[in-house]
Amino acid sequence: MLRFTLERLVGMVVTMALVSVMVFLIMELPPGDYADRYAFRKYSGTGVNVTEADIQAIRVDLGLDKPLVFRYFDWIGGIVLHGDFGQAFAFETSVLKVIGDKIWLTLGILFSTLIVTYMVSIPIGIYAAVRRASVADYGLTVFSYLGLALPNFLLALILLYFANKWFGADIGGLFSADYKDAPWSFAKAWDLFKHLWLPAFVLAWSAVAYQLQTVRATMSDEINKLAVTAARARGVPETKLLIKYPARLAINPVVSTIGFDVNRIFSELPIVAVVLGLTELGELLLRAYLDLDMYVAGAILLLLTFMIVFMNFISDLLLAWLDPRIKLGASS
Amino acid sequence: MTSVVNDDLKNGSESELTEDQKRLLKYYSASQWTLIWWRFRRHRTAMIAASLLIVMALFGIFAEFVAPYGPTSRNTKYLDGAPQIPQFCDQNGCSMRPFIHGVSTKRDPVTLRAISVPDTNKRVYIEMCLEGEKTELLGFIPIKTHLFGLQDPKAKLHIWGTDDLGRDMFSRTIYATRTSLSIGVMGVFISFVLALIIGGTAGYFGGRTDMVIQRVTEVIRVVPIIPLYMGLAAAMPKEWSTTQIYFAMTLILGLFGWPTLARRIRSQLLSIRNEDYVVAARLAGAKPSRIIGQHMLPSFTSFIIVDLVISFPYMILSETALSFVGLGLRPPTVSWGVLLQQAQSIRVIEQTPWLFIPAVFVVVAVLAFTVIGDGLRDAADPYAEAK
């Protein structure tokens, strides 16, 4: 198990290194560089005349005149060695400050979404497989198609519309007005919790549709396995039998795709965040892109990807723990 | 089963075959593609989806003819106007031909703003295939005829209402259909070519080449795709023309759409690279590209087609999402995403819900592609048991 863990860890580091190169290239992609945009943003409209020399001075100051490879190592070195993600010019402060506790909000959204996803898809998927061709089973098929076809942000719009129409309530956002800028307290956390269910539900939408299909398909396979018949032939009571034998295996593919789900959630997060007015990393990422605040954008893209890679790692470990066959394959 | 048919063939000339045997004979001598088509045809939902999609595509292609107005033509007398539903009856009785009520402008007694209200005493009749705005079909054939319009050339028909600038939502949606579907096609095409090259290289050469390509693929798969697309789209210079942006978008979507398909091609190639016929071709000195294209790909074309069909939804949804948040196509180009940009706030949806109509198109198109993909998969591989 130790060797297995180490192997996965090394794989994770290599992947992240390659990801960082790609993220850096994306940061470098827009025309002009940080110095240009900084100068333009700071002085345009102020009447101050910025010369090319001034910009060059900023450039040299920040080390932006160095070749690409050096700049990459400056950037990644700062992150890895000092936790320094660079400067956010739109806010005139460090990227880290801008991101701040949005990381925790994002993680909160992520985990509540994952919880909703699995709490819904696993039991219903199992139920539909046990009661094949029942109303639940057909309903599920229809829902999975819809879940894949109706994009989350449109669902969010529709929900907002109906919430407004029926309850006259604005259910968007992460906090009520009272707590928005208040310091963290128990009451604020509770307020956040009350607001989390909507984004969690919206983001879980397509993940549920996908996982329902998976759970149902594996469960249907597992139910017909000989091991289940053999256990039944030993007199194991039906409900216990279903849970202990096929259901236990039907969650394996779910566990192995946790990383995918996180990926999907983060992929949809920026768009949903705009609609629902969520002030977390996804929304910040979108704003950073629109403002070409590339250090902020790069940092967020890197962080989101890191969380995905990390969850992949967790899912590998979980799976090895859940399924003894994998451990054996890895050590031999 | 096959042997039975062969025996039948040996035993009698064709004229002696019974109806049943003839049917069997036809079945067994049909090509793989005919078989797939026969099986697909039995899949009712998929057939409906395919017809829907074809209609949608035709509307898009012949947008100039189908849409009564251009995507940016304005009707300043009917801003934020509600859909004008063609009717056959009103308080003045019924007619055989559909009509709408004329519009007159009044001043809102409270806000003093000019508002449009239907004039229930004035009927304007709808006609099919009549002359209207001059446009160019497919961008180069000048036409004046449109699928439908109003008899009275001065009145304008907005069956799906208008937006805040008085632009006809029906016409805009039809033009948007063209853009969105074509972006999907181009994106899928580009990612197909890339998948062919990348997956082909990995699967044909295997070994170290394969390992490197696998690593890179892994990196692309692990980064959340929409934020990645957004990063590339954000880099498009502000001064680019709509055409440049359109092509850049297809490139962006295509650039990262290949991993799934490349994986399929790679694993299929790996599994058959040591088959006799491939080895024979290699020994005969054929070039890799020729061996892959002529000898290896045909053995799993049907799977590739299925994968291509089911990758459409991702393209369409990505384009819609990007344009929706302002990082994709930009006005005056119209696409489903661009149109939905106008419907971003609840207030807008509340007051002018018809601006949400393009969303229905998105859902229907994605649903159709998914259903067709499933139908094709069942047809191409009947033994894979639909789960």
Added chain:
Amino acid sequence: MDDMLKVENLSIAFRTDEGLIAPVQGVSFSVQKGKTLGLVGESGSGKSISTKALMRLLPGTAILGEDTKMTYRAKNGEIIDIEKLAPNSRKTRHLRGGEIGMIFQEPMASFSPVYTVGNQMMEAIRLHRDMNKKEAREFAIEMLDKVGISNPAQRIDQYAHEMSGGMRQRAMIALTLSAGPQLLIADEPTTALDVTIQAQVLELMSDLQRDLGMGMIFITHDLGVIAQIADEVAVMYLGTIVERGPTRDIIRDPKHPYTQGLLEAIPKLDSLTHRLSPVPGDIPSPHARPTGCPFHTRCTRKIEGVCDVKAPTEVDLGEGHAVACFLHADEGRHVA
């Protein structure tokens, strides 16, 4: 007679997409305490589903015939009408495992891959014996030892995939017997094993049966195996029993053309030609059952106008030997 199980007129039908099929029709047999009944026939003849019916293990699409009677005498002497049991009742669950145990062809697939052998054994023991965790574990180790698994105290915590094929089947036998059944159904338990291991497992099963005084139904498609283990044989073809009798009589003097064909298929040491199909032709699909004698489509000695018209009834040849074949209809009349 000391019948512990008596099956009369067992018929099984399935609802399928293509309509109703009836793969088992009017099968009767009985098992005596301490004796082994061999059930022989090609695959698809309905052996497995017949025995699954005894444990009420058929899927929901299955329908039992109306005049099917399955009577079983439990360990405590109670007479159980199996066909009347409610599917998931306490009684059914006690019957499964506690009274009748079942061993399957694939030892690997019979174990769950995610639980240790010991886990599954202890589950069965605690379901059917009044034992706590610790006692159950000790008993499981004892059982593993009994079936000849060396080092049972360690093996108990292994997974099935960590064992060899033969050892797995031994473990499966231990698992099934640990619940304490008095009737063991073995559904082709040796088919998936190597020949040498096959012999060892067969020997183990005979020994255990003798020691525990169990009745046994041994299913196989190989008459050679039957000769080694069964006291009586029933030959099944397409859902009916075509010949039955004491093993020695059947092996020495088979009456039904199908049994004769099966016997010829046993590989002999002095001939290298190994025939795969005992009788020429394929077993008809259950959707297209032949009329008359089910075997007439492949029979080399069929009587035109008789065999393809009506089904033969069973003819008693004396000493428990009976056959359902028109070729022997006269002999039967002489005896009677």
